[in-house]
Amino acid sequence: MSILVHDPGLETTVQDTGRFGHYAIGFPPSGALDSFAYHVGNALVGNAPGAAALEAVYLGPTLEFTADTVIAVTGADIPATLDGEVIPLWESVAVRAGQTLAFGQLAGGARPYVAVAGGIDVPEVYGSRSTYTLVGMGGFAGRGLAAGDELALGDDAVAPRAGRRVPDDAVPVHPEVAELRLLVGLHSYRLTPDSLERFTDTAWKVTPDANRVGYRYRGAELEFVPREQPFGAGSDPANVTDCGYPVGSVQVPGGVEPIVLLQDAVTGGGYATLGTVVSVDRDRLAQTKTGDRTRFVPVDLDEALAIRHDRTAQLERLRSDLS
Amino acid sequence: METRYDHGGDEFVYVEIDAAMSLPAHFTSLAITRQLAAEAIDGVEEICPSNASYMVRVDPDRIHPRDLVRELQRIESEVGAGDDDFTVETRIVDVPIMLNDPWTHEVLMRFRDRHQDPTGTDLDYGARINGYDSTDAFVDALASSPYLVTMMGFVPGLPWCFQLVPRERQVEVPKYVRPRTETPERAFGFGGAFAVIYPVKGAGGYQLFGSAPAPIFDAAMEQPDFAEQDSVVFFRHGDVINFRRVDEAGYDEVREQVADKQWRYRTAPVEFSPRRFLDDPDGTNAAMLEGLYS
Numbered sequence: 001m002s003i004l005v006h007d008p009g010l011e012t013t014v015q016d017t018g019r020f021g022h023y024a025i026g027f028p029p030s031g032a033l034d035s036f037a038y039h040v041g042n043a044l045v046g047n048a049p050g051a052a053a054l055e056a057v058y059l060g061p062t063l064e065f066t067a068d069t070v071i072a073v074t075g076a077d078i079p080a081t082l083d084g085e086v087i088p089l090w091e092s093v094a095v096r097a098g099q100t101l102a103f104g105q106l107a108g109g110a111r112p113y114v115a116v117a118g119g120i121d122v123p124e125v126y127g128s129r130s131t132y133t134l135v136g137m138g139g140f141a142g143r144g145l146a147a148g149d150e151l152a153l154g155d156d157a158v159a160p161r162a163g164r165r166v167p168d169d170a171v172p173v174h175p176e177v178a179e180l181r182l183l184v185g186l187h188s189y190r191l192t193p194d195s196l197e198r199f200t201d202t203a204w205k206v207t208p209d210a211n212r213v214g215y216r217y218r219g220a221e222l223e224f225v226p227r228e229q230p231f232g233a234g235s236d237p238a239n240v241t242d243c244g245y246p247v248g249s250v251q252v253p254g255g256v257e258p259i260v261l262l263q264d265a266v267t268g269g270g271y272a273t274l275g276t277v278v279s280v281d282r283d284r285l286a287q288t289k290t291g292d293r294t295r296f297v298p299v300d301l302d303e304a305l306a307i308r309h310d311r312t313a314q315l316e317r318l319r320s321d322l323s
Numbered sequence: 324m325e326t327r328y329d330h331g332g333d334e335f336v337y338v339e340i341d342a343a344m345s346l347p348a349h350f351t352s353l354a355i356t357r358q359l360a361a362e363a364i365d366g367v368e369e370i371c372p373s374n375a376s377y378m379v380r381v382d383p384d385r386i387h388p389r390d391l392v393r394e395l396q397r398i399e400s401e402v403g404a405g406d407d408d409f410t411v412e413t414r415i416v417d418v419p420i421m422l423n424d425p426w427t428h429e430v431l432m433r434f435r436d437r438h439q440d441p442t443g444t445d446l447d448y449g450a451r452i453n454g455y456d457s458t459d460a461f462v463d464a465l466a467s468s469p470y471l472v473t474m475m476g477f478v479p480g481l482p483w484c485f486q487l488v489p490r491e492r493q494v495e496v497p498k499y500v501r502p503r504t505e506t507p508e509r510a511f512g513f514g515g516a517f518a519v520i521y522p523v524k525g526a527g528g529y530q531l532f533g534s535a536p537a538p539i540f541d542a543a544m545e546q547p548d549f550a551e552q553d554s555v556v557f558f559r560h561g562d563v564i565n566f567r568r569v570d571e572a573g574y575d576e577v578r579e580q581v582a583d584k585q586w587r588y589r590t591a592p593v594e595f596s597p598r599r600f601l602d603d604p605d606g607t608n609a610a611m612l613e614g615l616y617s
Contacts, residue, residue: 232344246331276332
């Protein structure tokens with residue numbers, strides 16, 4: 001049982017929950033950027049949490065299935081078809097051997113996910129099936145899919161069947177301006193109070209440099225507080241003594257181009273970081289695209305933990321309703 | 324110095340021993356993270372020691388990040404600030420480096436618009452702002468004493484190397500004003516007070532001074548050192564590195580061994596004592612080098 005890749009779209013990769021335990025030697029987690037869409041997709045097709053799925057961006061792939069199976073498309077708002085017939089999103093769908101899944105033009109969001117009963121069966125590398133293209137490890141041959149690839153599928157889905165559906169009110173919407181909740185801190189003291197305020201007041205525009213490594217934004221100029229430079233940092237105002245970067249942290253080299261680091265990002269470096277996007281909201285970020293507007297909304301640690309708690313409870317409810 | 328505790332979102336705790344780099348700050352971070360690892364606290368997912376700080380990835384469903392901070396403060400008070408009375412079993416590694424090489428030169432000349440000084444090279448700039456009369460004298464200083472790997476990361480296998488010399492002999496340079504979009508594989512760079520080797524081609528903001536002929540990342544584990552360590556990265560946190568200057572012939576010789584999958588790093592075991600080093604830097608370095616090359 002396998003999937004034949006006829007057209008990979010723009011960049012389609014195999015992803016799971018991520019590669020953990022090696023951050024200290026420089027392995028970022030990788031894994032699905034929109035964790036909610038990924039987890040719900042697996043639940044819809046009867047997979048255990050953690051099965052590998054496909055993540056596409058902007059353009060969906062064209063995929064032929066060699067055997068009968070069950071799939072679910074989640075994430076971006078994008079028309080999906082099986083042999084030309086439109087199929088519902090956020091719902092498990094039966095696929096017959098020889099049928100082809102294709103996608104139309106993106107209507108909202110940025111990243112569709114394709115979950116398949118049994119999961120994508122690629123070897124685990126350092127404990128994960130996620131693709132980390134920068135060093136060519138994990139996923140399918142360490143790279144994005146290409147036409148002609150054949151992906152093996154697992155066979156351990158539990159009672160996969162068509163017609164499981166996520167209730168409408170649980171389907172995320174893709175608003176015109178995405179709001180990302182941010183815990184301000186780390187090296188935020190390096191920015192003037194005015195600049196920090198400007199940071200959260202600005203509707204930032206996603207630049208073309210927006211991918212699994214990170215998203216760069218434009219929209220305002222931020223200023224650093226003058227200082228006596230600590231030894232080891234380097235003299236540029238944005239320089240700090242090199243340290244670890246949390247996933248989701250925001251840095252502003254040069255003061256004009258904030259960068260939010262994502263799941264394939266560098267694990268550390270020497271640019272000042274002004275805070276961290278809460279983990280749940282990386283899902284929202286993953287569904288924004290070049291030209292979209294984004295606002296950063298400050299929250300405190302208790303709110304960040306409450307947001308996480310609510311998301312975990314919602315996923316558990318969905319998993320139990322869908323099983 | 325006063326330790327600063329902060330939260331990197333809901334998943335990370337960031338602890339800065341000092342905003343400035345120093346060996347005492349680093350050794351404090353090392354002592355705390357060693358103790359933290361030994362305690363195996365539930366909910367501590369990953370421990371990332373770094374130069375003058377460290378970071379912990381936390382599972383907030385198992386331990387509240389504020390409770391974790393309290394545990395970290397307890398450990399800090401137990402090991403004591405500036406604790407350097409311990410020994411690290413490590414190794415010293417001989418790492419050939421060609422400084423002022425043609426490959427990084429070609430790349431850095433293409434990114435002058437992102438540099439502090441568009442008129443010269445990164446080496447000229449580093450020599451000038453550190454008060455050296457010539458690039459040669461600057462290059463001699465860079466290769467004169469070994470370095471300690473005080474942080475790993477950025478991408479898999481990149482070592483941040485802090486030169487084991489008293490502060491007045493340490494080199495310091497800023498990172499590029501805006502990072503380059505390209506850095507050659509195995510480039511030898513310098514940023515802040517740290518030397519690095521870039522494991523793979525990619526973006527980067529460090530000043531480019533040279534090139535290492537030997538791989539430090541090997542995804543297929545083809546070279547015997549990597550296969551033996553069963554790791555795609557060669558260096559480890561706490562390694563001592565001696566950068567040995569080679570010319571183009573020496574560089575090519577290593578590249579041939581790499582092509583034949585026969586490259587081996589020269590290493591020797593070291594018992595590194597922070598206290599002994601701080602008391603006698605030059606004597607400690609001489610003894611380590613003697614162990615490596617004798």
